[in-house]
Amino acid sequence: MTDLVKGIVGGGWNLVVGWILPTFLALQVVAWLLVPAWTTEAARSYVESPLATRQALLLAVSAVVGLVLAAVKTPLYRLLEGYLLWPRWLVDRSTTRQRRRRDSHARSSDRALAAGSSLRYALLYERVQRYPADDAQFAPTALGNSIRRFEHYASDRYNLDSQLLWHHLATSAPDRLVKVQENASTNVDFFVCLVYGSGLTATCALATLVGPGRPGVLWWAVVLGLAGARIAYRLAIIATDEWDRAVRAMVDHGRLGAAKVFGLAVPKRLAEERDMWRAVNTLVRRPYAYSTSRDVPGKLDAFRVQHDPNSLTVVLETRPAPNP
Structure with missing residues (x-):
């Protein structure tokens, strides 16, 4: 039992908080409001069972469903971000609306600053x-843009593809910072899972309304499901703020260690560092034959650390690095 608790508190804690707990909460609403209205033998057997038995069953189901949801979290996120199952015309229209909403917030914050209301300016800004720095990086949804802003941070500042080199960055960043990032992403997982749980509750309630039951209670389930999904979605957007700060810090710290993995030293000039990371992106993403055709190895050699055979020190070549 002690080993089980240690496992949950350790690596499994994020799974419990992010996916199993919100699934358990959603199933509680279904069990109390929907199951009594169902006419199946299994539903009647569940209602007549002792409370402890019902809660144990819900916990077991939550554990299984939570594990499945955690395994498919990428498509779940992509659906809410507007990347999966969205028709092209809807993506274009929603993306344009997101840009207009960003511009509206910017104008409101400028008016607040001009009026001398620093607090309102800070809240609006x-x-x-919560939007990407580059308009070309906009996503069709508010949650997609809230996540896209820190996915694009490394590329915008350093020309470093953080999605491509994420594991290099995570391995090189301080352990405490990696833990902070994991906890921040878990908070977003919690609310994303609640969005789907609440939506499923409302859907099941609507389906149950077709048959005999208690319409009043079922309509309450519909209202709670829709309202819960809306609130959870907004809270997921707010929760990305801490995730954003953690990822930015991981990029700032981790890029130094990631450069060493490739035998490189980060140059003093930011413009040269951006050239270096652009070449690294190409080396990792493309076949070596393609990199050779673009002289990527030669560009990276300008930043490689060279060992002095007469000492234990290392020196950095200072040959100028042409643009990749």
Whole structure:
């Protein structure tokens, strides 16, 4: 039992909080409001069971469903971000609307600053910061943009593809910072899971309304499901703020160690560092034959650490690095 608790508190804690707990909460609503209205033998047997038995069953189901949801979290996120199952015309229209909403927040924050209301300016500008720095990186949904802003951070500042080199960055960043990032992403997982749980509750309630039952209670389930999904979605967006700060810190810290993995030293000039990371992106993403055709090895050699055979020190070549 002690080993089980240690496992949950360790690596499994994020799974419990992010996916199993919200699934358990959603099933509680279904069990109390929907199951009594169902006419199947299994539903009647469940209702007549002792409370402890019902809760144990819900916990077991939550554990299984939570594990499945955690395994398919990528498509679940992509659906809410507007990347999966969205028709092209809807993506274009929603993306344009997101840009207009960002511009509206920016104008409101400028008016607040001109009026001398620093607190209102800070609150409004916080909304502006939940969008990517580049308009070309916009996603069709608010949650997609809130996540896209820190996915694009490394590329915008350093020309480093953090999605491509994420494991290099995570391995090189301080352990405490990696833990902070994992906890921040778990908070977003919790609310994303609640979005789907609440939506499923509302869907099941609507389906149950077709047959005999208790319409009043079922309509309450529909209202709670839709309202819960809406609130959870907004809270997921807000929760990305901490995730954003953690990822940015991981990029700033981890890029130094990631450069060493490739035998490189980060140059003093930021423009040269951006050239270096652009070449690294190409080396990792493309076949070596393609990199050779673009002289990527030669560009990276300008930043490689060279060992002095007469000492234990290392020196950095200072040959200029042409643009990749």
